[in-house]
Amino acid sequence: MRPLALAAFLAFGAATAMTAQAQTAPAYVASDGTLLSVSAQAEARRTPNIATLSTGVVTQAADANAAMRANAEQMSKVVAAIKAAGIADRDVQTGGINLNPQYRYAENQPPTITGYQANNNVNIVVRDLSKLGKILDALVATGANQINGPSFDIDDKEKDVAYDEARRSAIEKAQARAEMYAKTLGMKVRRIVSVSEGARFGPPMPMPMMAMGRMEKASADTPIAPGENALSMTLDVVFELGK
Known part of the structure; x- marks a missing residue:
């Protein structure tokens, strides 16, 4: 029983090692393929709520x-x-x-x-x-x-919608740029190998601190101008080009 158990353990360990290696191995690229890395940025603007x-x-x-x-x-x-x-x-x-x-x-x-x-x-x-x-x-x-x-x-629900809008615009820009490079090189875009993203939120500058004494209510409300916020998304996209 011990030799059988040991053999099973070694087989399981080997399978685990192979699985881990497969997960960390780089993406396969055909021998006649060329990798192209493109960075594209887009933003969506929203009125704060x-x-x-x-x-x-x-x-x-x-x-x-x-x-x-x-x-x-x-x-x-x-x-x-x-x-x-x-x-x-x-x-x-x-x-x-x-x-x-x-x-x-x-x-x-x-x-x-x-x-x-x-x-x-x-x-x-x-x-x-x-x-x-x-x-x-x-x-x-x-x-x-x-x-x-x-x-x-911007509340989380609207922010998610805006970021998705920026993502779509960024991927479209990346694809158009990849097509341009491929055409210039006399090649075609075969597929997307990987996509990674980074987001940036650009709120308007806050108003400065107001330190004030007790005062009577003004005849009009304090004016407020929320402006617009920009939600930016940057995608790093790797394409495979080929003949």
Whole structure:
């Protein structure tokens, strides 16, 4: 039984090795074939349909507890405004809570703590861009004195569609280029040997941070211009050419 078992094991190991070798072996190319590597890039443009921004409250007080209490009170109003705007819980996430001492510096003297600064901010996703300007105004009106953003994006479903559009355009460009090379060389495109891809997302530049005090609601909503995002796809395609 042992010799038989050993023989079976060796046969299985050899088969496994052969399978692994077959998987890593380079693609077969006919002896009269020529490999042509082509890189083609295409992009699809879409109007963003979601925006992300961070907003929060900075408060200062003589002692740490007072700074945190004032911050919590003001931040509660900001969070209530976020919920009132229809932002779902899944689109609201705490970005950070910080408490830092404030110092006074004098020549030839050690720094002296003069008070404390508390900072609390949340990251939110706005899925209805028509409401974005109104939401920004509401945040400020209820106590937010820090806003960073917005930055615009495309939801995953629409992004997949756009990338597929770019893929199709890129492969068409690669095929046309391969046909041109083949015709110039007096050859024909036999087949595609391999395709590899790399994607690049080009969002518009975000708006700079706005640090502001409490203010009355403006007569008009803050204007927002989402522009367009470019989703780029680059394909590296290897063709086999032959007579």
